[in-house]
Amino acid sequence: MLRTVGRHAFRPHPSLVRLYTIPSTDHNRIPLPSAATPTPPAPKKPKVNLHPAPIKPKPAPQPSLLKAHRPLVVPLPPAPKLETAKQAAQHDIHDAEAHGILTPPPKDANWFKRTIHQAVQLLKFYYRGVKLIFSRRREIAAIKARIAAGGPPLTRSEFRLFETQKDDIAKVVPFLVIALLLEEVIPLIAIYAPFMLPSTCILPSQRLRIEAKRAEKAQAFSSQYYGLISELRRREQPAGFIPLRALHASGAPTAICGLLGLSTIGFDALRIRRIRRHLEFVTRDDQLLLQDNASHSLSNRQLTEALQERGIISRGITHSDLEARLSWWLDAVKNSSVEISDEALARRLALVLSSRYT
Template sequence: MALRKACSAWHVSGRTLPHRHTARLLSSSAPPPNTTPKPAKDQPSIPPSSLPARKHKVELRPAPVKPPSTAPPAKDASSKLSSSHSSPASEKSSTDIPLTPKAVIEATKHDYEDASQHGILAPPPVDASWAGRLFHQAKELFKFYLRGLKLIWTNRNRVQEMQARVKAGGPPLSRWETRFIQTYKQDALKLIPFAMIIIVIEEIIPLVVMYAPFLLPSTCILPSQKERIDGKKRDKQAGYALGMKSVFEEVRQRALAQADAPVEKLLDRTALIAMNGILRLQTFGPPPLRLRLLKKHLTAIAQDDALLKKEDMGARLSPAELREALDERGIVTSDTTSHLWRSQLQWWLSHVDVEGEQAGKVDPVRHRVVLIAGQVAGSA
């Protein structure tokens, strides 16, 4: 009897255990239908626990829906941080030359035809074949670049004569002579790299003109190439003036609130990019490098201002020289006529204190940073 009772008890317990287990499964599988409509993304671990392992990936597919809820704020935050950079970037993309071989070929043809019209390069014979025309153009370009390299050595002799005259107690250097010496020094640094390009791979010179014009000496640039390079720089400069106007206003307000603050305090990371961009300087790299380039450029501008004041406030400058002087001072010329350029330069020279800077009473770099910020912001 005792054995029979034990067996019956075992059968009862053996039958009830599966029912209890299934009851637990039903109770654990019941909540997902109730909770999925409400916060399905808040409990991602519940659906995989009630499904087989092979359906685990199916349940994870809706997971990418989560990022859209958090991605827009991140995008908004990044757009707020880089809102001041959006306009220059868009301007840069709109002014860059298309990265297509056809565009490079068409630009090279235009440069050659324009140089032929100016008498710089000899046009190919009329009855020349396609291969003959191509060989003639390559030969003429090689001769042009070779003459440009020789001209650098000729300019070297002229620079030595100017410097010897000043050392002998002769007249001081004029503004034109000063800039001639500066241009020669820049060309001398580019002489060896550019000569290697001509000797080794002359065919890539059109690409260098398009995408790395800073490698070209001034004596090896065709007129149409110079116009394209300068136009590209002016478009970027106008983009910085338009897209980062609020940044320049902040610099101006900061300078008014802190009259004795140095340049390092006036220009934060964004303002330094804006100032270098408006002056057509390098905008990438570490901040100390950009700040050093800015100080070097504005120091040279201060010396140039002193020479311009001595020479009738720039009255001797040609229209091309006048526009170049305004570009170097961060004054946008793309939206003004040539009749206003001279008055703009006179406005600049009337607002700089050359005497105070030479006496050490005024910081030339800080003074011009504030002047540029006020001019771009429209409050100068």
């Protein structure tokens, strides 16, 4: 190294040359980390979402813990949807028009005129039905006067007319309120709550559907409460008689109402009252059937109605089989008390629960 300062050359001391001289060989250089290629970070573990926590299945109850008298659950026929109910209501109206009960609308009528025409025809039909309920009072009064004067005794048809009139009188006031305020919902009531309609305000196809649903309900209850019915039959005291106090068992009033086609709405005391009144009606009806010897002169519809009132299955049965089943019932009760007593009701309750025809 030689540096010239001015005219004089500067020569460094040899020791300084050795101390400050850095070798220029490439293999002794220390490489520095490059900023252009950073080291990638370590991959993170994926998070596991623990919310909500998995649901643990509940253990199934052991068969030994179940009640022995628990009924076999058989689903009842489901209630029709609103759209299906509306279609059924239209079918009822068209069927009544086909049978001449309602006057059909003009063929060239539009939707509005046709709807108004049907509403007016239904109002006329309901008016005539309500009028018939009140006009029957004169006929009933004449029958009672005849019997009081010592004339011919009461017949079965007259007795059933009396009972029908009692039911219709109880229904006519709420029916009139609905007919005046919400007349268009009455066809739907025939589907969802037929027990609210008086007998004179039901169209023919509505009546057939009500009877079919009543039979389906009785058959469903017979299967659903099979275990409970078997348990009630073991309470016969004496054989062939089930006292009405057996109805206080859990679920018994609902089961018997279902078998007899009665309403199951309400609490047990109300259901037991319905059952007692119905058995009293059946007892009196049995006496008149035996008195008139009319079991073989009833039409197919009358036989079906009589068997349904006694909790006997009648769907898909021939006319001769219907007569045989009614004769079986009458033979079983003809030697019982002729009066409406607890003994007569106990005999009929046992027959309702009999496994032969239920």
